[in-house]
Amino acid sequence: MTKALVAYATRTGETQQIGELVAEGMRFSGIAVDVVDVKNIASEKDLAGYDAYVFGSPTYHGDMLQGMKTFLFLVEKVELKGRAGGAFGSFGWSGEAAERIFETMKNIFGMDMADNPLMLKNSSLGGGIKMAQDYGRQIAAKLGP
Ligand SMILES: Cc1cc2nc3c(=O)[nH]c(=O)nc-3n(C[C@H](O)[C@H](O)[C@H](O)COP(=O)(O)O)c2cc1C
Numbered sequence: 001m002t003k004a005l006v007a008y009a010t011r012t013g014e015t016q017q018i019g020e021l022v023a024e025g026m027r028f029s030g031i032a033v034d035v036v037d038v039k040n041i042a043s044e045k046d047l048a049g050y051d052a053y054v055f056g057s058p059t060y061h062g063d064m065l066q067g068m069k070t071f072l073f074l075v076e077k078v079e080l081k082g083r084a085g086g087a088f089g090s091f092g093w094s095g096e097a098a099e100r101i102f103e104t105m106k107n108i109f110g111m112d113m114a115d116n117p118l119m120l121k122n123s124s125l126g127g128g129i130k131m132a133q134d135y136g137r138q139i140a141a142k143l144g145p
Helices: 014-028 066-075 096-107 128-141
Strands: 003-008 032-037 052-056 084-090 118-120
Touching (some): 003 014, 014 032, 014 084, 014 118, 052 128, 084 128
Parallel strands (some): 003 032, 003 052, 052 084
């Protein structure tokens, strides 16, 4: 079965909620998805066996959370070139974290990324639920029928 990993960092839970909705969108497309806090990803083995990878962090002080930075150094050790990917994050006004994760996945890991990072203030605002689900569908579409 086609499998995806949604890995997130969060402080107050908003980014986790967005990640759950992105996963839901992928599941609508028949993909099995694990949604995991980066705190629970300890080694390269935890990253093996997925066809798509979607990473998320909120923005604090113009930056992603430290847990996501540390996680990305772990991901660097795994060969993800050409794998489907996406990045997301909750934000208040500037939202740099999702963009930086997205650019790292694209430029350093060489992944086949979604059109844009998904940046939402709150999943329940302004059509956020559908936007997050659609983001999941967009990444799922890269994996074929
Ligand atoms: C101390 C503090 C600093 C923040 N800095 C930023 C920032 O630089 N840019 C931004 O867009 N949002 C900023 N925010 C807003 C958070 O990104 C927002 O509350 C987000 O929903 C938190 O997501 P989380 O629940 O996943 O931790 C900040 C919030 C706090 C409390």
